[in-house]
Amino acid sequence: xxxxxxxxxxxxxxxxxxxxxxxxxxxxxxxxxxxASLVTSRAVAEEVVQETWLGVVRGIEGFEGRAxxxxxxxxxxVNRARSAGAREYRSIPLDLGHEPAVPPGRFSPKGTWASPxxxxxxxxxxxxxxxxxxxxxxxxxxxxxxxQRQVFLLRDVEGLPAxxxxxxxxxxxxxxxxxxxxxxxxxxxxxxxEMGRV
Amino acid sequence: xxxxxxxxxxCRQAVELMSDYVDGALAARDxxxxxxxxxxxxxxxxxxxxxxxxxxxxxxxxxxxxxxxALDDLVALYRRWSQG
Numbered sequence: 020x021x022x023x024x025x026x027x028x029x030x031x032x033x034x035x036x037x038x039x040x041x042x043x044x045x046x047x048x049x050x051x052x053x054x055a056s057l058v059t060s061r062a063v064a065e066e067v068v069q070e071t072w073l074g075v076v077r078g079i080e081g082f083e084g085r086a087x088x089x090x091x092x093x094x095x096x097v098n099r100a101r102s103a104g105a106r107e108y109r110s111i112p113l114d115l116g117h118e119p120a121v122p123p124g125r126f127s128p129k130g131t132w133a134s135p136x137x138x139x140x141x142x143x144x145x146x147x148x149x150x151x152x153x154x155x156x157x158x159x160x161x162x163x164x165x166x167q168r169q170v171f172l173l174r175d176v177e178g179l180p181a182x183x184x185x186x187x188x189x190x191x192x193x194x195x196x197x198x199x200x201x202x203x204x205x206x207x208x209x210x211x212x213e214m215g216r217v
Numbered sequence: 218x219x220x221x222x223x224x225x226x227x228c229r230q231a232v233e234l235m236s237d238y239v240d241g242a243l244a245a246r247d248x249x250x251x252x253x254x255x256x257x258x259x260x261x262x263x264x265x266x267x268x269x270x271x272x273x274x275x276x277x278x279x280x281x282x283x284x285x286x287a288l289d290d291l292v293a294l295y296r297r298w299s300q301g
Binding site: 034036039040043044047048049051052069072073076077119120121123126129130131132135136138139149150152153155156157160171175176178181196199200203204206207210211 | 227228229230232233235236237240242260261263264267268270271272273274275276277278279280281282283287288291292294295296298299
């Protein structure tokens, strides 16, 4: 049994403290980031993550190997966040209303670009690298509205498939697509504004 | 031809389809309309490239580093939990 996720969980079942330490090192950052998107304060997020680890150690939610360890941890965390209380939990609204991807003022009355998107560049590169953009996105994440941030975080940052995100957040396929679309559009718009070009 | 022209997308509509397009979630007809629009619109082509860059870069966002003290605190809790 090695340091792969399933091996670590098996070692943890046998009371191996070293396995716990490795799992915490591997996942604490991701769990805290997700928790912070689900509840209203950093302090509650930290409590939720701590309760998640407690749930793991006490085996309240048994790991059956059907999902990845990461998805299993996320599921425990989302359940803990929900039980933190309706006051603290940032639930996704059912009615998302209408919100354009790009402010209407950027288009002419005919619907063509009046103020078109400008190529992202910095002094060093022709185009910003994915690494440079990643740093900026990490800083801007907290500015996305709650529901958009939850979906964007799980789909595009963590890379979970749509079906798992739907299960975790209890959001319909249609609403998930709308929220992901808005989040990506908002992030693009924030990056554009941050670069001072618009 | 008139019918086809009337159904052509304008940029304001095209940007609303980009996310589903990237995910392969558009119906065939909408995909064809968007691709026809993109073929003649460098601004929407740039917009699409930026959406793709956002997605690619998002997958590289690292979580904050865990302070050593936080790890030690959790391991101390683990000892209490496993005894309790």
